[in-house]
Structure formats: structure tokens, C-alpha cells
Amino acid sequence: MPFQLFLAAKYLKPTRSWMSAITVFSVLGVVLGVAIIIVVRAVMTGFGDMWREKILAFKPHITISSDSGIIRDEAAVVEAVMAVPGVSAASPSVEARVLAEHDRRVSAPVVIGVSADDLPSLHPQIASGIVQGTLDLDDDSVLIGVDLAWQLGLSVGDAMLIYSPMNLVAKDEMFFPEEARVGGIFRMGQRDFDGGYIISSIGFARDLMGLTRGAYSVHVKTDAPLDTAAFRRTEEGIAERLGPSYIARTWQEVDSDLFNALAVEKNMMMVLNLFTTIVAMFCVTVTLIVATVQKRSEIGLLRALGFSRAKVMGVFMVYGWILCMVGTALGVGLAYAVLFNLQNLVELMAGFGVDVFPKSVYGLEQIPWRVLPSEVIAVAVAVVVFSTLSGLVPACVAARKDPVEALRG
Numbered sequence: 563m564p565f566q567l568f569l570a571a572k573y574l575k576p577t578r579s580w581m582s583a584i585t586v587f588s589v590l591g592v593v594l595g596v597a598i599i600i601v602v603r604a605v606m607t608g609f610g611d612m613w614r615e616k617i618l619a620f621k622p623h624i625t626i627s628s629d630s631g632i633i634r635d636e637a638a639v640v641e642a643v644m645a646v647p648g649v650s651a652a653s654p655s656v657e658a659r660v661l662a663e664h665d666r667r668v669s670a671p672v673v674i675g676v677s678a679d680d681l682p683s684l685h686p687q688i689a690s691g692i693v694q695g696t697l698d699l700d701d702d703s704v705l706i707g708v709d710l711a712w713q714l715g716l717s718v719g720d721a722m723l724i725y726s727p728m729n730l731v732a733k734d735e736m737f738f739p740e741e742a743r744v745g746g747i748f749r750m751g752q753r754d755f756d757g758g759y760i761i762s763s764i765g766f767a768r769d770l771m772g773l774t775r776g777a778y779s780v781h782v783k784t785d786a787p788l789d790t791a792a793f794r795r796t797e798e799g800i801a802e803r804l805g806p807s808y809i810a811r812t813w814q815e816v817d818s819d820l821f822n823a824l825a826v827e828k829n830m831m832m833v834l835n836l837f838t839t840i841v842a843m844f845c846v847t848v849t850l851i852v853a854t855v856q857k858r859s860e861i862g863l864l865r866a867l868g869f870s871r872a873k874v875m876g877v878f879m880v881y882g883w884i885l886c887m888v889g890t891a892l893g894v895g896l897a898y899a900v901l902f903n904l905q906n907l908v909e910l911m912a913g914f915g916v917d918v919f920p921k922s923v924y925g926l927e928q929i930p931w932r933v934l935p936s937e938v939i940a941v942a943v944a945v946v947v948f949s950t951l952s953g954l955v956p957a958c959v960a961a962r963k964d965p966v967e968a969l970r971g
Contacts, residue, residue, distance in 0.1 A: 585885065588842075588849040592889025593896055595842035596941055599835045600897035603937050605904075606828040608930030613824065616752040617817055618788075619687035620759075622655075622781035624797060625811045626804065633808075636777040642803045643782055648796035650785050653680035654777035656767035662760065663739075664714040664722040671710055673724065673760045675767020676781070684783055688748050688761065694718045695746030699763040703745035709757030711747050720744050724760070726770045740770055787813065839944065843952040846885050850878055850956035875957040882953030883946070890945045894938060901931050 626639065633639055636654035643652040656675040661668060678699040682689045689697050693708065695718035706716065716722060722744070726737040742762065750756050768774065782800070786792040793812070800810050814821070900907070905928050 584849050584852055588845040588885055589889045589892070591842035591845035592839075592886055592945065593893040595835075595839040596890050596893025596945060597896040597900065598838050599832070599941050600894060600933065600938060601900050601931075602831050602835055603828070604897070604901055604931040604933045605929060606824070606831060607932045607934055607937075610821070610824045610828070611932055612752075612930040613817075613820060614788075616750060616755065617813060620685065620750055620752075620755045621813060621816070622684070623784045623787045623793075623813050624782040624800065625816065626780040626782060626800070627778065627809050627811070629807055629809060632773070632776045632778060633780060634776045636780060639780050639804065639808070643780060643800055646796060646799040646803060648785050648792055648799070649782055651680065651683040651783040653677050653684050653781055654764060654779075655781045656764055656771060656773065656778050658727055658767065658771055658778075660727060660760075660770065661725040662710075662714060662722055663725070664716055664720065667714045669710060669713050669757075671706075671758050671760050673704075673762055673767055673770060675762045675764040675770075678763050681761070684781060685761070687750065691748040691750055692746045693749050695744065698745035699761070699766075700745075701763075702740070702742050702766060703763075704742045704766070705746045705748055705761040706744055707756030707759060708747055708749045709753055710760070711744070713757060716744050716747075718744050718747060724770060726772070728770075728772050735772070737770075737772060740766065742766070836944070839941075839948060842889070843886075843945075843948040846882050846949060847952040847956060849885065850882055850953055853881065854878065854956050878957035879950070879953050882949050882957075886945050886949035890942050894942075898933070901933065904929050904931060 626643065627633070633654065640652045640654060643649055653676050657672055659670060659672050661670055676684060676699075681697065681699060688705065692705075695705075697705070699705070711717065714722060720743070721741050723739040724742050725739045728735070728737045742760070748756075748761075764777065768776075784793060784796050786796075797810060797812060801808075804810070908929060
């Protein structure tokens with residue numbers, strides 16, 4: 563065993579003194595700093611994953627629109643798009659924000675009119691997420707989310723009035739409200755989707771917007787939306803087949819503001835949490851300073867026996883590394899323990915009246931999380947760097963002690 567490691571381990575041996583207590587508190591500081599960073603990063607990563615999963619499940623991967631505003635030959639566009647490799651589903655769509663009213667309760671959801679035959683392939687998660695009723699888009703039947711049903715006091719079979727936004731546009735026409743019947747209620751687990759959308763047949767949406775044919779857009783689902791190379795080839799294939807008169811927007815472009823905000827927030831939280839780790843490193847520095855004061859006579863003896871300053875300095879550097887490595891290992895373990903019991907902790911706090919994760923604020927039913935091994939490695943490397951820096955000054959002070967003065971002390 564190297565001399566530095568042997569002596570550092572000897573100094574770390576528990577004794578009934580304040581030094582042992584200070585050492586324990588220093589390790590706890592590192593444990594908490596590491597655990598906080600990993601938990602926060604995992605939750606922020608989970609938020610990004612959850613939003614991406616919900617968006618890809620509910621929204622189209624590629625939205626095709628025409629520079630003329632309305633796609634008149636939607637059947638030909640769908641046929642051309644379906645011939646592109648990598649496309650799994652495509653359907654014309656009419657979308658509009660409307661006013662929905664039932665029993666004097668009003669909401670402003672978005673109506674998405676799609677072909678009833680294409681709904682299972684275009685929105686399979688809606689089909690599997692039906693909690694009441696059936697996947698029925700016949701005639702005036704519509705699908706709504708659980709939150710919208712709660713807001714308007716609706717259940718399967720109830721009727722509601724949907725007011726067209728064309729009354730604000732067409733000054734010389736009057737669009738009477740359309741009556742819709744709730745055929746099914748779905749749950750996507752995300753507030754915006756469960757409370758902000760009505761799925762109808764494309765014919766019903768056309769009637770709302772005063773159209774006899776055509777579509778506002780064509781919604782496309784792909785086989786590999788997360789495979790950058792494959793998705794890019796599919797996007798380029800669509801653009802090549804349709805020509806410059808059509809505009810194709812990807813899901814990243816449509817929701818770029820959301821993902822950019824999540825990335826910025828994640829990085830800012832990382833910077834803020836680094837200060838926690840720096841504070842923990844100061845605890846280690848204080849511990850090493852106390853150790854050099856307590857062991858000054860031993861340091862003097864070592865120097866008198868001919869041990870070089872580098873070896874004495876190495877003892878306290880290894881001492882600090884051991885503290886930080888133990889703290890890092892325990893911090894990673896604590897982080898995983900917290901994450902695996904995160905929802906239980908949230909429910910426990912809710913039992914005491916502290917709602918730390920309300921769906922009305924975050925839009926999700928439970929806290930998502932995912933630990934990236936690269937981030938754990940980054941935390942460990944940061945701890946090693948900070949521990950080296952924190953131990954440098956006390957180690958230098960110990961190595962520079964004069965043997966005679968140290969033995970006198």
C-alpha cells in the first residue's frame with residue numbers, strides 16, 4: 563500500500579474526538595451536494611422525455627400545409643406522402659380554436675378534424691387511452707379529454723354547442739353553433755392535451771369552418787421520429803415529392819420554444835446546483851485544515867525523518883480524495899433511493915397538505931425522471947476536480963511546515 567494512502571486511511575480511522583464528527587459532516591455535505599445535482603438533473607431530463615413522448619404520441623410528426631392556405635387536393639397529397647419511405651400514416655386535417663359550451667360552462671379548446679378511418683393509425687395513443695365511451699367519430703360524435711370533460715361537466719352521450727371562429731372573420735355571414743355529442747373521453751396524462759382538444763370527424767370540422775372540401779393541413783406520422791438521420795430522409799422525401807408550394811414543419815420546429823426552454827432551465831439548474839457542491843467542497847477544505855492543525859506534530863516528525871514535502875502533501879490530498887469519493891458514492895446511492903421513491907415522497911407530502919407537483923401547474927400526472935450515466939460521470943469528475951482544488955491549500959500548508967516548529971507545537 564502506498565505510504566500516502568496508508569497514512570490517510572489511518573487519519574480517517576474513527577476516534578472519539580471532534581475530528582471524527584467534522585469528518586462525518588464533511589462527507590454528508592458531499593453526499594447531499596451530489597444527490598441534489600443527480601436528482602435535479604434526472605427530473606429535468608425526465609421532463610424533457612415526458613414532453614417529447616406526449617407530443618409524439620398526440621401531435622403529428624410532420625405537418626404539411628399549403629402556401630395558399632387550404633389544401634384542395636388533399637387526397638393526392640396524402641397519396642404522395644404515403645409513398646415516401648418512413649411514413650407510417652397520413653391524413654388530411656382541419657384545425658380551429660373554438661368555443662365549447664355546456665350547461666353555461668365555456669372553454670376554448672382546439673378542434674382537430676380527421677378522417678375517422680385514419681384516427682387509429684394517426685393517434686393510436688388516443689385509441690388506447692379511451693377511459694369512457696368508444697372511439698366513435700360518426701356524424702356529430704366527438705372525443706374529448708378527461709380535463710375538458712371535467713371543466714364542462716360532460717360525460718359520454720352529453721351534447722355541447724361548439725361555436726365557429728368564422729363569426730369573427732366573415733362579416734357578411736352568420737355561422738350557427740354546431741351541436742356535438744360526446745362519444746368518448748380519453749386520457750393522455752398531460753393537461754394541455756386532456757383539456758385543450760376536441761377530436762372530431764373532418765366533415766364536422768369542415769362544417770364549423772364553412773368548408774365543403776379540402777383541408778388546412780395533412781398530418782403525418784413517421785416510423786422513427788427520434789432517429790435524426792432517418793427522420794431527415796423522410797422529411798426530404800416528402801419535400802421532394804410535394805414541391806415548393808407545400809410547407810412541411812417537423813415536430814421539433816412546431817414545439818421548439820418548449821424544448822429550448824427545458825434545455826435552458828436544465829442547464830441553469832445545473833449551474834445553480836454546482837454551488838451546492840462547491841459549498842460541500844469547502845466543508846472538505848475545513849476538515850483538511852483542522853486535520854493539519856491536529857496532526858502538526860506528526861507532520862513535523864515525518865519531515866524530520868526525511869519525508870519530502872511532496873509526500874506529506876500527497877497524504878492530505880489523498881485524505882481529501884477519499885472523503886469526496888466516499889461522499890460521491892453515497893450521494894449516488896441516495897439519489898437513486900430518492901428517485902425510486904419520488905412519487906411516494908410526493909404523495910406523503912400531499913398527505914400533509916403540501917402539493918409539490920400539482921397537475922394544474924406542471925401539466926403531468928406524476929414526476930418523470932431518467933438518470934443519464936454521462937451526467938453521473940460528469941458529477942463524479944466535477945467532485946474529483948473540486949476535491950483536488952479544495953485539498954490543495956491545506957496540503958501545501960502541511961507540506962511547508964518547518965519540522966522544528968511543528969515538533970515544538
